[in-house]
Amino acid sequence: MKPGSLLARHVAPVPTSRRWLVPMAWFILLLMLSAGMGQLEWLFRLVEPDVREVIYRRAGFFALLGQHVMVVGVASLLAVLLGVGGAIAVTRPAGRDFLPLVSQLASIGQTFPPVAVLALAVPALGFGTLPIVVALLLYGLLPIVRNTLAGIDGIDPDVHEAARGMGMTAGEVLRQVELPLAAPVIIAGIRTSVTVNIATAALGATVGASNLGDPIIAGIVNGNTAYIVQGALLIGLLAITVDSVFERLQPASQA
Amino acid sequence: MGEGRVSPNWVVLSLMLACLAAWLILDAVSVAPNRIVPGSAYAALEIMSGWPALLLTAPMLAVVVLAWRPDQQRLKLALATTVLLLALLPLWLSAATAVLVEPSMPQARVGIGPSLWLLLFLLLLVLIELRTRLALSRSMGWCLLLPMIVSWWLSLALWLEPLALQREYQARSAQFTSALTMHLVLVGAAVAASLVLAALLALAMRRHAGIRRAGFGVLNFLQTIPSLALFGLLLAPLAWLGTHVDWLAAIGVSGIGWAPAFLALLGYSLLPMVRNIHVALEEVDPAVIESARGMGMSRRQVFLQVRLPLALPIVIEGIRITTVQAIGLTAVAALIGAGGLGTFIFQGLGQAAMDMVLLGALPIIVMALFADALFGSLSERLRQGGTA
Structure with a gap:
């Protein structure tokens, strides 16, 4: 039994080039819209005929998009490293003691609303980008930890036994059996984490980070719907692009 | 692991040591004369010449000792001590407030410092861990929070008027x-x-x-x-x-x-x-x-x-x-x-x-x-x- 074959069974038999068509389309649309928002002035004029300025110009959309992706990217990357690493650590014999606490913490923590986590990070860390990255990291950790634990826990003990019987070391069992088998569940956790973080990062505009939430907040404050639509469109597109990437990554087992 | 010896409960042990460190090192409260001026922060040991703070370290040390050789009895004792600690925190805060806020400062605001927040969080984790180890029911777990809630409520009603959160609430x-x-x-x-x-x-x-x-x-x-x-x-x-x-x-x-x-x-x-x-x-x-x-x-x-x-x-x-x-x-x-x-x-x-x-x-x-x-x-x- 080649360990790779365990995973191969789950992957949908669509050719790779075709599979990435949808995410690519969303991505190109996102880039085109960020670059060419100014060209659509006539359209936003229809939405807001009376205001002087219909295109948000306090910062370029590309820069805002970049900052948004940057913040979410850094936080998510750290969350994946810490979350998967932590979950692996507490499922090893040496860390087993911490397993009940960590899994309970991960499920209790999920009931904390993301806004509240963000709001609590600011008194602790001040304004700016740092509290957002920390808040997103903390909040993003939970679904990843929870799903990694569930994924590793859900593996049939017989499979484990067989792998050990074949003479695999503990490290090999982890890399070649446990992680590939748990991958779909882990990826589902990362997907939830990143999607929620894209939405929560937009709220960062209220604590002084500049990102795609900025036009929305500015629009709400000034009563300028065109700004809101621009921010909302780009955040929505970013969320859908990322989500569709994960949809391709994630094998078919889905409710 | 020798025969007849129980291995320490590392989770409770490390959480409690973190509690001790947070309590002794970080700032516990801050006092500001009014809403605008930033406050000055105090560590627990600096208040009331330190002895009530040291008094609180005794139960923490007790839990550390109990977690070193845990059996059913000792874990129960550790649980009771943790519940006691959680109930003592607001009382300590009340005492600290009484000492730090002089009557000449009617607008004074007492802020809860990182040490107390961290302690609250870590102690609740200890509580969760002990509840799981002792296999207590969910409703029993909620009952364990009662002493803490009563203690906070009592302190807020009687002594903690200068607490910034309380002032903020009373204003609106x-x-x-x-x-x-x-x-x-x-x-x-x-x-x-x-x-x-x-x-x-x-x-x-x-x-x-x-x-x-x-x-x-x-x-x-x-x-x-x-x-x-x-x-x-x-x-x-x-x-x-x-x-x-x-x-x-x-x-x-x-x-x-x-x-x-x-x-x-x-x-x-x-x-x-x-x-x-x-x-x-x-x-x-x-x-x-x-x-x-x-x-x-x-x-x-x-x-x-x-x-x-x-x-x-x-x-x-x-x-x-x-x-x-x-x-x-x-x-x-x-x-x-x-x-x-x-x-x-x-x-x-x-x-x-x-x-x-x-x-x-x-x-x-x-x-x-x-x-x-x-x-x-x-x-x-x-x-x-x-x-x-």
Whole structure:
């Protein structure tokens, strides 16, 4: 039994080039819209005929998009490293003691609303980008930890036994059996984490980070719907692009 | 591990040592003469020449010792000590306040420092760990929090008037009550409406595969749109409706306010609700239905007496997810003028008044935890009743 074959069974038999068509389309649309928002002035004029300025110009959309992706990217990357690493650590014999606490913490923590986590990070860390990255990291950790634990826990003990019987070391069992088998569940956790973080990062505009939430907040404050639509469109597109990437990554087992 | 020796409970041990370090090193309280001037911070040992702080380290050390050779008896003792510690914290804070705040400072504000927050968090973790080790029931776990709650309530009522959070609350208690009510009303309305709509939708989905595919497609899509964006996008159409349709304007529909918030909450609530109701109705064992039909039950009876009771725990699970999610999203709705506790968060962030942020954020977290516990235990109980 080649360990790779365990995973191969789950992957949908669509050719790779075709599979990435949808995410690519969303991505190109996102880039085109960020670059060419100014060209659509006539359209936003229809939405807001009376205001002087219909295109948000306090910062370029590309820069805002970049900052948004940057913040979410850094936080998510750290969350994946810490979350998967932590979950692996507490499922090893040496860390087993911490397993009940960590899994309970991960499920209790999920009931904390993301806004509240963000709001609590600011008194602790001040304004700016740092509290957002920390808040997103903390909040993003939970679904990843929870799903990694569930994924590793859900593996049939017989499979484990067989792998050990074949003479695999503990490290090999982890890399070649446990992680590939748990991958779909882990990826589902990362997907939830990143999607929620894209939405929560937009709220960062209220604590002084500049990102795609900025036009929305500015629009709400000034009563300028065109700004809101621009921010909302780009955040929505970013969320859908990322989500569709994960949809391709994630094998078919889905409710 | 030698024979006859129990290995230490490393979890409690390390958490408690972290508690000790936080307590002895970090700042416990800060005192500011008024709302604007930044306060000066004090570590626990600097207050009351340190002895009450040292007194509190005794129970912490006791737990460390108990966790070194844990057996059932010692773990119970450690649990009792932790509960005691949690109850002692507000009393210590009261004493510190009495010492630090002089009568000549009527506007003085006492802030809770990182040491106390960390201690609170770590001690609650110890409590969770010990509860799990001792296999105590969920309700017993809640009872363990009672001494702490009573102690906080007593301290807040009698001695902690200068606490910044308390001052912030007293300055706007009427506003707080109405925000809390608005929050609960919005969440309740959205969850109730989504329950009804989702039930209808799920029933339609059972009949037609086409509706099922389209429905889940749309709802999944909706769920990926960030809340801030959806709230924002609903502003324009509702503003238009509010100005062009008279009867809608009469009931208060406008771009800003409860209408877009309610619609967005409803949209987000539908997916988890529909999914759970759908799963609940689908997953009832066909053999059970078969035998019910065999007993001569009508379709209606099968639905009401067999399917529904079996599905109820999963439906309540859906209500739990939806309610917790709606409590958090309603906080965001404050940005579009829907009111609710989020108002304090965003106003506080705008004025850099962190105690006001806490005044909004803490009740939201408590509400979410409470809703989670309530519906969680309800569905658990129904499930047990169903299998018994």
